[in-house]
Amino acid sequence: xxxxxxxxxxxxxxxxxxxxxxxxxxxxxxxxxxxxxxxxxxxxxxxxxxxxxxxxxxxxxxxxxxxxxxxxxxxxxxxxxxxxxxxxxxxxxxxxxxxxxxxxxxxxxxxxxxxxxxxxxxxxxxxxxxxxxxxxxxxxxxxxxxxxxxxxxxxxxxxxxxxxxxxxxxxxxxxxxxxxxxxxxxxxxxxxxxxxxxxxxxxxxxxxxxxxxxxxxxxxxxxxxxxxxxxxxxxxxxxxxxxxxxxxxxxxxxxxxxxxxxxxxxxxxxxxxxxxxxxxxxxxxxxxxxxxxxxxxxxxxxxxxxxxxxxxxxxxxxxxxxxxxxxxxxxxxxxxxxxxxxxxxxxxxxxxxxxxxxxxxxxxxxxxxxxxxxxxxxxxxxxxxxxxxxxxxxxxxxxxxxxxxxxxxxxxxxxxxxxxxxxxxxxxxxxxxxxxxxxxxxxxxxxxxxxxxxxxxxxxxxxxxxxxxxxxxxxxxxxxxxxxxxxxxxxxxxxxxxxxxxxxxxxxxxxxxxxxxxxxxxxxxxxxxxxxxxxxxxxxxxxxxxxxxxxxxxxxxxxxxxxxxxxxxxxxxxxxxxxxxxxxxxxxxxxxxxxxxxxxxxxxxxxxxxxxxxxxxxxxxxxxxxxxxxxxx
Amino acid sequence: xxxxxxxxxxxxxxxxxxxxxxxxxxxxxxxxxxxxxxxxxxxxxxxxxxxxxxxxxxxxxxxxxxxxxxxxxxxxxxxxxxxxxxxxxxxxxxxxxxxxxxxxxxxxxxxxxxxxxxxxxxxxxxx
Numbered sequence: 001x002x003x004x005x006x007x008x009x010x011x012x013x014x015x016x017x018x019x020x021x022x023x024x025x026x027x028x029x030x031x032x033x034x035x036x037x038x039x040x041x042x043x044x045x046x047x048x049x050x051x052x053x054x055x056x057x058x059x060x061x062x063x064x065x066x067x068x069x070x071x072x073x074x075x076x077x078x079x080x081x082x083x084x085x086x087x088x089x090x091x092x093x094x095x096x097x098x099x100x101x102x103x104x105x106x107x108x109x110x111x112x113x114x115x116x117x118x119x120x121x122x123x124x125x126x127x128x129x130x131x132x133x134x135x136x137x138x139x140x141x142x143x144x145x146x147x148x149x150x151x152x153x154x155x156x157x158x159x160x161x162x163x164x165x166x167x168x169x170x171x172x173x174x175x176x177x178x179x180x181x182x183x184x185x186x187x188x189x190x191x192x193x194x195x196x197x198x199x200x201x202x203x204x205x206x207x208x209x210x211x212x213x214x215x216x217x218x219x220x221x222x223x224x225x226x227x228x229x230x231x232x233x234x235x236x237x238x239x240x241x242x243x244x245x246x247x248x249x250x251x252x253x254x255x256x257x258x259x260x261x262x263x264x265x266x267x268x269x270x271x272x273x274x275x276x277x278x279x280x281x282x283x284x285x286x287x288x289x290x291x292x293x294x295x296x297x298x299x300x301x302x303x304x305x306x307x308x309x310x311x312x313x314x315x316x317x318x319x320x321x322x323x324x325x326x327x328x329x330x331x332x333x334x335x336x337x338x339x340x341x342x343x344x345x346x347x348x349x350x351x352x353x354x355x356x357x358x359x360x361x362x363x364x365x366x367x368x369x370x371x372x373x374x375x376x377x378x379x380x381x382x383x384x385x386x387x388x389x390x391x392x393x394x395x396x397x398x399x400x401x402x403x404x405x406x407x408x409x410x411x412x413x414x415x416x417x418x419x420x421x422x423x424x425x426x427x428x429x430x431x432x433x434x435x436x437x438x439x440x441x442x443x444x445x446x447x448x449x450x451x452x453x454x455x456x457x458x459x460x461x462x463x464x465x466x467x468x469x470x471x472x473x474x475x476x477x478x479x480x481x482x483x484x485x486x487x488x489x490x491x492x493x494x495x496x497x498x499x500x501x502x503x504x505x506x507x508x509x510x511x512x513x514x515x516x517x518x519x520x521x522x523x524x525x526x527x528x529x530x531x532x533x534x535x536x537x538x539x540x541x542x543x544x545x546x547x548x549x550x551x552x553x554x555x556x557x558x559x560x561x562x563x564x565x566x567x568x569x570x571x572x573x574x575x576x577x578x579x580x581x582x583x584x585x586x587x588x589x590x591x592x593x594x595x596x597x598x599x600x601x602x603x604x605x606x607x608x609x610x611x612x613x614x615x616x617x618x619x620x621x622x623x624x625x626x627x628x629x630x631x632x633x
Numbered sequence: 634x635x636x637x638x639x640x641x642x643x644x645x646x647x648x649x650x651x652x653x654x655x656x657x658x659x660x661x662x663x664x665x666x667x668x669x670x671x672x673x674x675x676x677x678x679x680x681x682x683x684x685x686x687x688x689x690x691x692x693x694x695x696x697x698x699x700x701x702x703x704x705x706x707x708x709x710x711x712x713x714x715x716x717x718x719x720x721x722x723x724x725x726x727x728x729x730x731x732x733x734x735x736x737x738x739x740x741x742x743x744x745x746x747x748x749x750x751x752x753x754x755x756x757x758x759x760x
Contacts, residue, residue: 066703066706066707067699067700067702067703070696070699070700070703071696072693072696072697072700073692073693073696138693185700187700187703187704187707188703188707188708188709188710189709191707191708191709245682246678247678247679247681247682248674248675248677248678250678268707268708269708271708272708272709272712273708276712530727530728598724600727601724601725601726601727602724604730606732607727
């Protein structure tokens, strides 16, 4: 028989066990069910780490695969001030020379800064992180690691407590660390600077920690920023106490997608030749600026584009408003180079023939209450002679004969008043007012390049259309996009915009343009020994913001192509306020000749059979007997 | 009952003994397999880690060499070196270039009659 006392004891024990199990059961439910989310997150935060895997920014290459811009891996050196204790002076003294920083500045950075985060919690330097120096090379980082491992704090560490020794060990190993980063490098310095643009660093916060990435600021770097930039990946993994990854416990590993390489149509050697020639001209004529563009007229591929003064994209501090890419950002009145528009249009419409003669009024022509002038007095000139001699009055009379509407249509068809569509940021469309906004004199002024504002690129594209059987092309700067292994991802093809004039008319215009470099023309200095050159000079007075024009400030230009009958290269040279002469043919013609000569050698262009001296196809000065009875409308 | 088992034949208790042995071996094998798998995971993760480091290092070296190569091939640098070393190099002028006319496409069986372009009558210097 079980005694009553024993029964009570058994019951009490059973009750105790049941209560205990009930308590444990409640605790289990509490931990696993009621607080599951909170505790799961806490556990995950304690063990798991998520790392952003930055993509490599793509390279920019020239047409032959030469590197124009690339990214190299560097380190951003950081510190955890909470692990440095009161040893800031020793650490700063050790690292300052390696980081190339002032010791005082580094010393200040190593102190913990207490602040409140978004949740109102007190934190030290936002997750124990202070950035010390960017763009540190691997070699320097290795030296820093070595220096930190050997750093001496002037105490006998054997006599320190276990905690003290642990603190110093932690300081040496973990107080200074490095994040992987990239630095943009332009191996050719300022070569093609305005085309490539430059880059800066964009910062954002990821999990409360600052993350930096390279971002384009101008040029191709900006225009194709997302293509070059790529897409970041991530890795979810676990780390040990030394923050070393435990690869076996890696959970997610999404590799970044690197940015694509951009292959330009620019040829580094031609670009260098252009920039060298422009630099020489800059020294000789000391203009405010000088620009040059070299282009293949059949495809619109830009082989070189430069604007001086320029900058070195490796040091963005050298970028100023003066170093902008004036080829596409600045508009100017083109001057006489615009005569190609009116003459092409008039010939294409049959409004004039090459043999038609115009009275150039001995240099003074009154029209619509204004007096138009020539740079020297001319009598009768043929249409060809008007281009050869660059007569303003002759061009004005052709414009009047063509009519306002047609003149506007041809100017518009040649691409003026609208962007060319080049793949560069900052391009402007120029100014070509609609006919209803023209004054009475506009129809006479516009043919001589006044009353319109164009970019250097627009003017070159118009000339290139004449070198391409009248077809206007869209300028091409990017040839293709490639992945890192060189596989073509996207290829850009030449694009025709429209045929502005017929092929037959185009031949006539080209023949006329050949005479410009003849001894009778305005640019004999642009003639080449082995090639027939076609081109046009321009000497435009600069507009005065107060009204009228400056008498002593000019935009001088020469735009031409060669070989004239099978054009391979079209070149534009424009100087802003040159000294030592200002006529386009005089200052820009020789620069064209020099650049064209270098291009011909480099591109191995077949010389013309009989280049000889450019000659006129017919007399440019007509006799008075053949005078055209020109009537103004 | 115990006395009865003593009198049973060996065949009668061999079956359960074999079964027990098999179960033990299965459990032991699973345990060893588990440990081996963990060891293999650790070993492979070490390899992955080392190869990732190596790959990263090689990629970095590659980037540096690319930049060095770009420096060496830079037209600016080459031009400067030509001037420094006073090599007197200049682009070939058109008169210095010999141009050979393209040989006309000859039928395959007419190979013997083909001539080198340079010896053709039409071959001449352009200037």
